[in-house]
Amino acid sequence: MDLIKQIFDSGVVGCGGAGFPTHVKLKASPEILIINGAECEPLLRTDRYLMIHEAEKLVSGVDLICRELSIPEGRIALKKTYTKEIEALTAAIEKLHSKVQLHLMDSFYPAGDEQVVVYEVTGKVVPPAGIPLDVGAIVDNVATIIAVADAVSGIPFTEKYLTVTGEVREPSVLKVPVGTSFAQCIEMAGGTISDKVMVVSGGPMMGAPMSWEAAMNASVTKTTSGILVLPKDGAIDRRRKTQLNHMLNRAKAACIQCTFCTQLCPRHMLGHPLQPHRIMRKIAMNMPHQDNNETTKDHWILPELLEDKDIRQAAICSECGVCEVYACPMGLQPRVVNSLIKGELAQAGIRYSREGDTWEADANRPYRKVPTKRIAARAGVGAYYHIDGHTYKEETASKVVLPLKMNIGVPAEPVISDGVHVEKGQLIAACPEGKLGANLHASISGTAHLTGNAITITEV
Ligand code: SF4
Ligand code: SF4
Structure with a gap:
C-alpha cells in the first residue's frame, strides 16, 4: 500500500511540536530528511530513550521513508554528548546496512529548533517565516518516525x-x-x-x-x-503568574538596551531580522497610559505600532525563551512581549512580509550557543x-479523553454514535475529506461517549 496513505490512515502527526499531519509533510519532495534527535528541551528524555531502545526501528523507518518517497538522503541529528544513543544507532546502521547518517551537534539550546537543526545539518538558512522545505529539507522527530514505522505495520497512532x-x-x-x-x-x-x-x-x-x-x-x-x-x-511558576501590566511597566523602566537579547537570539543568529531589544525599546517608548489596576491586554499596545518594521519582526520569534531565561540581565520578558505582538498582528490580519532573499548566519554564532545545562539552571x-x-x-x-483536534488543521469528525462499544485501534473520528487534519482511533476498548469537542472512552 502507498506509504502516504498508510500514514494518513494511521493518524500520525508530528510528536514533537504543534502536531502537523505527517502524511501532508511527507508529500513534498525534499533533498534531505532530517530526524531531529536533539531532544531540545533540557529535561525531556523520550527521544533519547527511543534512540537507544528502538534504534533499529528508527533507522529502518528512515530507510523506508527515503526509499518509498525517493528522498536522496536521511540523517539523524543528535548531540555529541549522547554517547549511548550514538552507539545504539551506529550499531543499528551497521546491522541494517543502512545509508542513514548521523549528524553530531554541540549540546546547546535550542539545538532542536527546526530552523536551527536545518542550519546545523545543511548549512542553509531557512528564510524568516519559512519552512525547512524552502531549502529542500523535511524535519521529523524521532517519535514521529517510530509512529510511521508502526503505521506501515498497520498499527494506528x-x-x-x-x-x-x-x-x-x-x-x-x-x-x-x-x-x-x-x-x-x-x-x-x-x-x-x-x-x-x-x-x-x-x-x-x-x-x-x-x-x-x-x-x-x-x-x-x-x-x-x-x-x-x-x-x-x-522560577517557572513565578513567570507564569507575572501580570502583564506589571511586566510591561518593568520593561519600560528597566530595559537598559544592552542588546544581549538580540545577540543571543537563535533566530537573529541565523541572520533573521529579529531584534528583540529594538522591539522592547519601541514598546516601552510607546506604551499607552495604564491605570494601576489594569490587568487586561486591551490597552497595552497602540494600534499604529503594528505598522512599525521592527515590531513586525516579532512574528518570526520562535518563543524559545533564550532572551528571557538566559540573556536579559534585568529579568525582562521579550518572549512574552513578542508573543503578545504576534497575537495582535494575527488579530489585525497582518501577515509577515519578507524582505530580501538571502540570509547569512552570524559569524559569532558558534561562540554564542547557550549550553543546555546552563539554560536548565537559569530556567530553575x-x-x-x-x-x-x-x-x-x-x-x-481505564478511561481516556481524546480531543477531536490534537493537530494543526481542522478537528476530526466522529464516525461513531454516542454510547457504542469501540475496540482499541478502531477509527472513531476521521479527517474531513480534502482538509488538513488527522484521523483519530480508539486508544483503549470500551464505551465511547461524544462530549462536544472530545470523545471519552471508558473501559467496561
Ligand atoms: S524567544 Fe527571544 S531569543 Fe527566542 S527567538 Fe524569540 S526573541 Fe529570539
Ligand atoms: S536583554 Fe533585557 S535589558 Fe538588555 S536590551 Fe534586551 S530586554 Fe533590554
Missing part, C-alpha cells in the same frame, strides 16, 4: 511515549494510551514528592505551565512530550537536569 520528571519519586519514560490522564501518568512515576507543586506540559523552556488543579483535568494528547512536576512558586530546573536513569513503564488506562 494510539499510544504515546512521554517523560514524567521533576518532583516525582521515579522519573520515568512512559508509554500510555493517548488520552490517559496526567494524574495517572504522575502516579506511574511514583507520585509527587511534595504537595506544593505545579505542572508543565512539555519542556521547561517552551512547555505550557499549569496549576496542579488544571493538570488534574488534563490528558495526554498526540503531541504531549512530557509532564514536569515542579515546585509551586518556583537545574536540580533535575542530572536525572538520566529514567525508568521505563507501560500501562493501559
